[in-house]
Amino acid sequence: HAKNAGRNNHQFYTARMNEAAGERLQMENELRQAVSGITPGHCEFSLHFQPQIQTATGKVIGLEALLRWDNPTFGRVSPMRFIAIAEETGLILPLGDWVIWETCRLTRSLKDQGLGDVRVAINISAQQLRHDNLLLLIRGALACYDLSPQDIELEVTESTAMQNPEVTLSILDQLAAMGIMLAIDDFGTGYSSLAYLKHLPINRLKLDRSFVTDIETDANDAAICTATIALGHSLGLELVAEGVETEEQRDFLARLGCDVLQGYLYSKPMPFADVVAYLQAQRIATE
Ligand code: C2E
Ligand code: MG
Ligand code: MG
Ligand code: MG
DSSP: OHHHHHHHHHHHHHHHHHHHHHHHHHHHHHHHHHHTTOSTTOOSEEEEEEEEEETTTOOEEEEEEEEEEEETTTEEEOHHHHHHHHHHHTTHHHHHHHHHHHHHHHHHHHHHTTOOOSEEEEEOOHHHHHSTTHHHHHHHHHHHTTOOGGGEEEEEEHHHHHSSHHHHHHHHHHHHHHTOEEEEEEETSSOOOHHHHTTSOOOEEEEOHHHHTTTTTOHHHHHHHHHHHHHHHHTTOEEEEOOOOSHHHHHHHHHTTOOEEOSTTTOOOEEHHHHHHHHHHHHHHHO
């Protein structure tokens, strides 16, 4: 009996694994088709934008562009999931190019509507950062939409920045020389060394959401935030907190001197039309 049960479990387990692998494969196929623009005139990708608020003034000083994928079969797929697939398959390169072009197009649109005094941040994955067309691509997109390097910012995660230190440093140096602002995303999760960090031409550290969530109740998280903000400031960097959901978290981070706040407390990431309305309302409120 035990033997049978074991075999049944095994069969069940394999069936489940096949199902998961099948779904993964199907999602990869759907992603490939979406990236290659299978349906003319219909794009499954869009960008949402989340405001970044200056702690001292409450003003919106930036937006982060966040990719969304709406697929007929899978519905809205989490970026955590489809970006991992895009990275494994190399699809992140054409998809990332699209993100850069589309962000620049929409940033131009904000400027044309008199809402251009925000910097727009673009997430860049490891493969994109190391691909030798990145500089050309960014220069081209900025020129095409008549933007200046100060209008955008690139975010690379701490773990991306730690891979291949020499290549990374050389690319970041070239981007910085162009006048592009650079932020280290998910900071605190990658165990990078201070000795390394101080050589990078970066402007901002984005404190990972995992340290912000329990900042008031977890003494370790509070200590990490306190130390990171002090450390960042001592290196001349601006500190951005991710995932600020409550007024208590906001007040705590403000007391620590965190420069910029981003999170659901202010706004979830929103479609472009909504961000236009949001920025217009903000402008009226602060006039
Ligand atoms: P990220 O760059 O660290 O972006 C922040 C994530 O936290 C976003 O998730 C955002 O919606 C979420 N978030 C913001 N405020 C809050 C909050 O108060 N509470 C909670 N619980 N979450 C909050 P999203 O949009 O699902 O993106 C997840 C990750 O996918 C991003 O993390 C980024 O690593 C990646 N990603 C998104 N768009 C792109 C892209 O265009 N290119 C690349 N390479 N990666 C992207
Ligand atoms: Mg980011
Ligand atoms: Mg992050
Ligand atoms: Mg993240």
